[in-house]
Amino acid sequence: MNSKNLGPSSSKDKPIIATGPAGHPQLTKLPEWPASTIALLSTIDGGRCAIPVAAPVRAGDQHILVSLERTRGSLARLHVNPHVALAILTGGNCAFNALGRARIVQESMPDAPNYVAVEIDVEEIDDHRSAGVVVESGVRVQFPDDAELSLLKRIDALRERTKRKP
Numbered sequence: 299m300n301s302k303n304l305g306p307s308s309s310k311d312k313p314i315i316a317t318g319p320a321g322h323p324q325l326t327k328l329p330e331w332p333a334s335t336i337a338l339l340s341t342i343d344g345g346r347c348a349i350p351v352a353a354p355v356r357a358g359d360q361h362i363l364v365s366l367e368r369t370r371g372s373l374a375r376l377h378v379n380p381h382v383a384l385a386i387l388t389g390g391n392c393a394f395n396a397l398g399r400a401r402i403v404q405e406s407m408p409d410a411p412n413y414v415a416v417e418i419d420v421e422e423i424d425d426h427r428s429a430g431v432v433v434e435s436g437v438r439v440q441f442p443d444d445a446e447l448s449l450l451k452r453i454d455a456l457r458e459r460t461k462r463k464p
Contacts, residue, residue, distance in 0.1 A: 325423040327359035331392045333453060336437040338385040339364065341400075343375035352439065352449055354384060355456040362396055362418040363456040365407060373414065376400050382418055388436030393426040403459065409451040415459060 333353055340348040349372050355363040362384060366373045376382070380399040387393050396418060404415035427433070441449060 323425040325394060325425045328356050328362065328396065328420060328423060329392055329394065330356060330390075331386055331388050332390065332436070334436075334438070335386060335388045335392075336439055337364075339366075339372060340383040340385070341372045341375040341379070342381055343378045347372060347375060348385075350437070351384075353453045353456075354386070355453060355460065357417065357456070357460040360398075360420045361460075362420060363403070363459060364416050364418070365410065365413045365452040365456060366416055368412050368414060373402075373416075376402070376416065384418060386436075387426075387433055389434055391427055391432045391434075392436075393433050395422075395424040395426065396420045397422040397424070404455075407452055407455050409455070410448055413452055415456060417459075 331354075335354060337351050337354045338348050339351045340346055349370065351364045351366065353365075357363045364384070380401060382398065382400045384396045385394075386396070398418050398420040400416050400418045402414050403417045407413045407415055
């Protein structure tokens with residue numbers, strides 16, 4: 299059981315203990331999500347850091363591929379500590395955290411040499427859907443034409459990697 303000391307109560311200055319569920323419901327495999335999804339990648343290195351990542355690709359029931367710009371601090375943090383969480387909230391009532399270990403699977407992506415391909419080996423999937431609440435859409439981003447073309451090429455390259463996996 300999770301508990302948290304919320305401070306002294308008005309009677310005898312005893313702490314108030316709030317308890318919650320033992321954990322989130324777990325999914326056994328990754329759900330599907332739209333290609334235009336923007337996710338939030340959290341990394342750890344002395345502290346936590348979260349950045350948005352465009353168009354994560356489902357690469358099987360327990361694997362996700364993302365492209366990260368070579369200059370991102372998140373990429374440096376992955377070298378120190380590969381533990382990550384990827385939060386996805388998007389249309390089709392898709393709301394979950396994928397927790398696992400990230401590793402670089404391609405140092406330079408075709409048509410996007412400033413990006414690396416990173417695979418997340420998912421160990422846990424926290425289901426964040428709630429009864430009576432439906433996620434209808436996620437974050438929408440409008441890219442300049444050249445940036446969108448670059449993103450589409452990276453998505454294609456990541457999808458191509460999924461075809462080569464056993």
